[in-house]
Amino acid sequence: MSAAGRTLQRIEEVILAFATLLIAVLTIVNVVCRTFFGFSLAVAQEVSQFCIIIVCFVGLSYAASKGRHIRMTAIYDSLPLTVRKLFMIGISACTSLLMFALAWYAVLYVRTVYELGGVYPALRVPFYVIYTVAPIGLCLAGVQYALATLKNVTSDDIYLSFEKKDEYEQPVTQEI
Numbered sequence: 052m053s054a055a056g057r058t059l060q061r062i063e064e065v066i067l068a069f070a071t072l073l074i075a076v077l078t079i080v081n082v083v084c085r086t087f088f089g090f091s092l093a094v095a096q097e098v099s100q101f102c103i104i105i106v107c108f109v110g111l112s113y114a115a116s117k118g119r120h121i122r123m124t125a126i127y128d129s130l131p132l133t134v135r136k137l138f139m140i141g142i143s144a145c146t147s148l149l150m151f152a153l154a155w156y157a158v159l160y161v162r163t164v165y166e167l168g169g170v171y172p173a174l175r176v177p178f179y180v181i182y183t184v185a186p187i188g189l190c191l192a193g194v195q196y197a198l199a200t201l202k203n204v205t206s207d208d209i210y211l212s213f214e215k216k217d218e219y220e221q222p223v224t225q226e227i
Contacts, residue, residue: 056116056213059191060113060116063109063112063113063116064113066105066109067105067106067109067110067113070102070103070105070106070109071102071106073098073099073102074099074102074103074106077092077095077098077099077102078095078099080092080095081095081096093172093173094173094174096173097171097172097173097174097176098174100181101176101181104181104182104184104185105184107188108184108185108187108188108189109184109188109191110188111188111189111191111192112188112191112192112194112195115192115195115196115199115212116195116212116213116214117212117215118199118210118211118212118214118215118217119215120211122211132209135209135217136203136209139199139203139209139210139211139217140200140203140204143196143197143199143200143203144196144197144200146196147193147194147196147197147199147200148193149193150189150190150192150193150196151189151190151193153189154185154186154187154189154190154193155186157182157185157186157189158186160182160185161179161182161183161185161186162179164178164179164182165177165179195212195213198212198213199211199212199213201213
């Protein structure tokens, strides 16, 4: 993996870890405040929403880079190796194109939200600022799937992502 790829992956890991921890902390603090002090933090819900959006779209790219996405393999696993490779190239290429198309529609959506001018009530943050994460995450996922396609075209092996080979762990068996 290149230095840029490692750096991007590390940034994604930090963002995902921070956002997940922040959701947990805010939820716990809000429950404590509501239970023991009789009030709720107005910002807790909004910041948690921001973090969920971030985890969703940054996590999409991160999962794609690790080859840790959901796969329906019942038919795929029964195919011969050469056909599986062709399937993986087609699946990765189509998924990449789909991610880029969704990123484009997300940009159009963010632009519409910007034009409407709404803001979150507690923090006064414009909606479009938070929603900008969606096209960025979708675009990064598109890049990851494009890299997987490239790796499958240029390699003899089958890859789920640019670095992760399509292989199964051997089941652990014990002798009796």
